[in-house]
Amino acid sequence: MTTLSIEVKANKDQMRARRKRFGRSALRHLFLVIAASAFALPIYLALVISTHSAIDLLRGVPFAPGTKLISNLSSLFRGLPGTPRLGKMIFNSAIMALAITILKLGLSIPAAYAISFFRFRSRDLLFGLIFVTLMMPIEVRFFPTYAVTAKLGMLNSQFGLILPLVASATAVFVLRQFFMAFPIELADAARIDGIGPIRFLIKIVLPLSRPVLAALAVLEFVYGWNQYLWPLVISSSANSSTIVMGIKGLISAAESFAIPQWNLVMALAIVALIPPVIVVIAMQKWFIKGLTTGIS
Amino acid sequence: MTINASEKSAISSGTEAGFTPSEEPTTELGVKTSRKSSRRSTSSTGTPSNFLPVSFPNKFLPLLLILPEVLVVAVFFIWPSAQAIYQSTIQSNAFGLGSKFAGLANFKAALASGYTRSLTITAIFTLVTTVVSMAIGLLLAMQVEQTGRFRPIYRTLFIWSYAVPGAVAGTIWLFLFEPKIGPGAKLLQSMGIHWNFALSGSQAFTLICAMTIWQQCAYNYIFFSAGLQAIPANVIEAAGLDCKGWQKFKYIIFPLLSPTTLFVLILDVLSALFGSFSVIDIVSQGGPGGSTTTLVYALYRDGFQNGDVGLAGAETLLLFVLSAILLLLQSRITRRRVHYR
Numbered sequence: 001m002t003t004l005s006i007e008v009k010a011n012k013d014q015m016r017a018r019r020k021r022f023g024r025s026a027l028r029h030l031f032l033v034i035a036a037s038a039f040a041l042p043i044y045l046a047l048v049i050s051t052h053s054a055i056d057l058l059r060g061v062p063f064a065p066g067t068k069l070i071s072n073l074s075s076l077f078r079g080l081p082g083t084p085r086l087g088k089m090i091f092n093s094a095i096m097a098l099a100i101t102i103l104k105l106g107l108s109i110p111a112a113y114a115i116s117f118f119r120f121r122s123r124d125l126l127f128g129l130i131f132v133t134l135m136m137p138i139e140v141r142f143f144p145t146y147a148v149t150a151k152l153g154m155l156n157s158q159f160g161l162i163l164p165l166v167a168s169a170t171a172v173f174v175l176r177q178f179f180m181a182f183p184i185e186l187a188d189a190a191r192i193d194g195i196g197p198i199r200f201l202i203k204i205v206l207p208l209s210r211p212v213l214a215a216l217a218v219l220e221f222v223y224g225w226n227q228y229l230w231p232l233v234i235s236s237s238a239n240s241s242t243i244v245m246g247i248k249g250l251i252s253a254a255e256s257f258a259i260p261q262w263n264l265v266m267a268l269a270i271v272a273l274i275p276p277v278i279v280v281i282a283m284q285k286w287f288i289k290g291l292t293t294g295i296s
Numbered sequence: 297m298t299i300n301a302s303e304k305s306a307i308s309s310g311t312e313a314g315f316t317p318s319e320e321p322t323t324e325l326g327v328k329t330s331r332k333s334s335r336r337s338t339s340s341t342g343t344p345s346n347f348l349p350v351s352f353p354n355k356f357l358p359l360l361l362i363l364p365e366v367l368v369v370a371v372f373f374i375w376p377s378a379q380a381i382y383q384s385t386i387q388s389n390a391f392g393l394g395s396k397f398a399g400l401a402n403f404k405a406a407l408a409s410g411y412t413r414s415l416t417i418t419a420i421f422t423l424v425t426t427v428v429s430m431a432i433g434l435l436l437a438m439q440v441e442q443t444g445r446f447r448p449i450y451r452t453l454f455i456w457s458y459a460v461p462g463a464v465a466g467t468i469w470l471f472l473f474e475p476k477i478g479p480g481a482k483l484l485q486s487m488g489i490h491w492n493f494a495l496s497g498s499q500a501f502t503l504i505c506a507m508t509i510w511q512q513c514a515y516n517y518i519f520f521s522a523g524l525q526a527i528p529a530n531v532i533e534a535a536g537l538d539c540k541g542w543q544k545f546k547y548i549i550f551p552l553l554s555p556t557t558l559f560v561l562i563l564d565v566l567s568a569l570f571g572s573f574s575v576i577d578i579v580s581q582g583g584p585g586g587s588t589t590t591l592v593y594a595l596y597r598d599g600f601q602n603g604d605v606g607l608a609g610a611e612t613l614l615l616f617v618l619s620a621i622l623l624l625l626q627s628r629i630t631r632r633r634v635h636y637r
Contacts, residue, residue, distance in 0.1 A: 025442075025443075028439050028442065028443065029443065029446070031439060032436070032439055032440065032443070032450055032453075035436060035454075036450070036453040036454065039453070039454065039457055039510065039513070039514075040453075042465075042468050042469060042472055042510070043457075043460070043468065045468075045472060045479065046468045046471070049471070057477055058477065060477070060479075060482070061477065061478070061479040106364075107364050107365040107368060108365065110361035110362065110364070110365070111361065111362045111364070111365035111366070113361060114357075114358035114359075114361035114362040115358075115362065117352060117358075118352050118354060118357070118358035118361075120355055120358045120359060121355075122359075123358070126362055126366055129366060129369060129370070129374070130365060130366065130369050132373075133369055133373045136373070136377075136616065136619060137566075137570050137571070139570040139571065139573055139592050140570055140592075140612070140615045140616065140619055141373070141376055141377065141380070141612065141616075142596075143380070143595060143599045143600075143608045143609070143611075143612050144376035144377065144379040144380040144383065144609065144612060145372060145373075145376040146599075146600075147376070147379055147383070147605075148371070148372065148375050148376045148379060149372075152371075163368060163371075163372055164372040166368055166372075167368045167369050167371075167372035167373045168373075169369075172365060196352075197352040197354060197357060198357075200352075222459050225461065226459075226461035226462065226463075228461065228462060228463045228573070228574035228577070229573045229574060229577075229596070232577075233596075233600065244461045244463050244464060244574075245463065247463055247464060247467050247578070248463065248577070248578060251467060251470070251578070262471050262474075262477075265467060265471065266467075266468065266471065269464045269467050269468050272461060272464045273459070273460045273461060273464045273465075276459040276460070276461065277456050277459045277460060279459070280455065280456060280458065280459035281452055281455075281456055281459075284451065284452060284455060287455075288455070288518055288522065
């Protein structure tokens, strides 16, 4: 029993532990890769189908991409009978998503700034008023909101489409959270220098809020682009259809063909999901921050 | 007072994942320094005006700043809510011309028109999707946390499905499980299952659940991985000396994660209750035989397809009450402090 044999034994143990750890990590990667593929499989299949012709599908769904993507897209751009053209729908979606993003930030920044940096009499009351909207998504209140929008003569208009979706407190709430943790030293310094409230907002608060503003912009864009129920309820003309709600019309149009045009439906689905997915992946850091800070 | 309570709860639920105002990216979550967290925790107990970083003396300017937001909220939120209360008590005739006060008749009609069935369907749907997607989300987050430098890659692979619009996801799944040519349907049929969700209520329900889970997992993964990141590394390390694997998860990680778990639970319940409309409308339109008619879908059918204003008003009000109860519950639970820190 010399030190040598002990050392050898220790070495062996170490080796075994290392091998075990390696095995476990390989297993973990295997599991995660399988899980990720399972999540991606539906989208992959949709992508593959969008590159084939409708007749190809009758022989069973292929697993490898085909060559018809361009022709499928161009028939979408021309529009099926009774459905709006793809370009028009993309345009409508982009306008809606961007308008919601810009309006939401444009309304929320001053409101949150007023709540966080001023003391005025009705502040708590007004904040409470804004705050209750946090708990009522449009799905809960769409029916009476429809009646009000109709009374205001805003059916079939961009205002009627966008404003009710903007009436929610998420952004005000997230911004308020952020403003509350604002460094006191900066604010004091600004006040000593005699900087007024508006200049303080523009020169100091907003530049420092860039991360939270980016996060909110991502959240609101995805929220706006993905809307389905409200656009469906509010707009009756096919011309104002967004791409997400237009997909339902395309399904019934595609099914009315002798050979169902599922390849076109899948092509539209892929086009519709690309913008929000790209935005989330490209800005995932901000997106995650935005989600985990507020309540969406 | 109720507003204060819910406000407090929302603050504490957001706290564990708060923004740090400094731009330095400490962790993706921005784990707070103790100084800041103490400042904020005093803030939620004290009166709101005590901790404000700065207060400008202007009286008129803040009202001007807040006015646009308040206006939008008043017109598109407060007014419709009042309208819902009013509508729920009137009964319009078949042509929508005259109307008369109906008392609670609409609520009675709502409860009679299969509302309890929709309630049951919604409850089962909520239970199934929440439990399964939380389990998967937590499992994924736990595994991804331990992959070291590969973590960002896996994060990207698991978050994107949240961004897919519900209607689009529904469309893709609709085709994959289309009884005649859908590959998913063929797979099931080759396993000897008579797959046709247009005829079988339970199959339609299962399909909707599966696809909601597919989407919700990404969302839950994001929150759980944020929660795991917020657990101090030295606590995990110290725990690793005493226990391993399942023990470590059960006695150390899971209890420390409980605020996140609760937060995710409530968000999932809310989104299952209210967020599933697009998927259902694309895949099954509430059918077959009402087997996928959730509360929101029932409201859509009664209000827009059948044009029964009074009934829809009553159903809206019942939804209001339901979400109010949930929020009250949330504030109750968060106030009882599941936090260990």
